[in-house]
Amino acid sequence: MTDIETNLKEILTELPPKVRLVAVSKFHPNEAIEKAYAAGQRIFGESKVQEMTQKYEALPKDIEWHFIGHLQTNKIKYIAPYVSLIHGVDSYKLLSEIDKQAAKCNRIISCLLQIHIAQEETKFGFSFDECTEMLEQGKWKELKNISLQGLMGMASNSDDMQQVRNEFHLLHSYFWNIKNNFFPCMPTFKDLSIGMSHDYHIAMEEGATIIRVGSKIFGDRVYGYPSD
Numbered sequence: 001m002t003d004i005e006t007n008l009k010e011i012l013t014e015l016p017p018k019v020r021l022v023a024v025s026k027f028h029p030n031e032a033i034e035k036a037y038a039a040g041q042r043i044f045g046e047s048k049v050q051e052m053t054q055k056y057e058a059l060p061k062d063i064e065w066h067f068i069g070h071l072q073t074n075k076i077k078y079i080a081p082y083v084s085l086i087h088g089v090d091s092y093k094l095l096s097e098i099d100k101q102a103a104k105c106n107r108i109i110s111c112l113l114q115i116h117i118a119q120e121e122t123k124f125g126f127s128f129d130e131c132t133e134m135l136e137q138g139k140w141k142e143l144k145n146i147s148l149q150g151l152m153g154m155a156s157n158s159d160d161m162q163q164v165r166n167e168f169h170l171l172h173s174y175f176w177n178i179k180n181n182f183f184p185c186m187p188t189f190k191d192l193s194i195g196m197s198h199d200y201h202i203a204m205e206e207g208a209t210i211i212r213v214g215s216k217i218f219g220d221r222v223y224g225y226p227s228d
Helices: 003-012 030-038 049-058 073-079 092-104 128-137 161-182 200-205
Strands: 020-024 043-046 064-067 085-089 109-115 146-153 191-193 210-213
Touching: 003 020, 003 030, 030 049, 043 049, 049 064, 049 073, 073 092, 085 092, 085 146, 092 109, 092 146, 109 128, 128 161, 146 161, 161 191, 161 200, 191 210, 200 210
Parallel strands: 020 043, 020 210, 043 064, 064 085, 085 109, 109 146, 146 191
Antiparallel strands: none
16 A cells, blocks of 8 residues: 555545545655555645646546636636636636536536635635625626535634634534524535645544645645646
8 A cells, every 4th residue: 555545545434424635736746646545545736737727638538627716707718617616716706617617518616715824924715704794795606617516715724723723613613604594594505624634634623624734645845747
């Protein structure tokens, strides 16, 4: 059994029944994904459109590809034919363009709204107020080729695990607030994507239904792939 298979099985044994694992494969070669695939993993996360498309074309077609990076509107058309879930929707403009490209492919693309919960300014996402305002305006209801499935957030890059927990807890509370106010009869609005290699245990305690784990499965990243 390879290290990747061993690491993957160790994480999977920790997951509650309703938590899904996204194996973050960005900057890792196809061979690494194939090892995780052989161990039973089917959901992989990428953050570069070109890299994900190359992997989609080369690897088994039953892989569920999640886009977890910052997505530019002009790149959506390249992933619209096959992407399973887009984690980082941080504007109505982006959501509308995803809908437009999904319609061209005769697909409904699942999306998560990204909320900015970290202290760092470099993180993307709606503020709580911006997200509520966008939902209240209601234009998203006219989009027929997207499905809002929940929220995504990234905690501060901090060794203060109490701060990380507080940020996850705040987002979980907000998730239930908007689910009850805007999606009370939509069982598809159910996912909270929080937690990475260093904090996924806390994320699961704070309500995660999706965790995004990379280095704990694959080890250090191999840089050098072509960028977008």
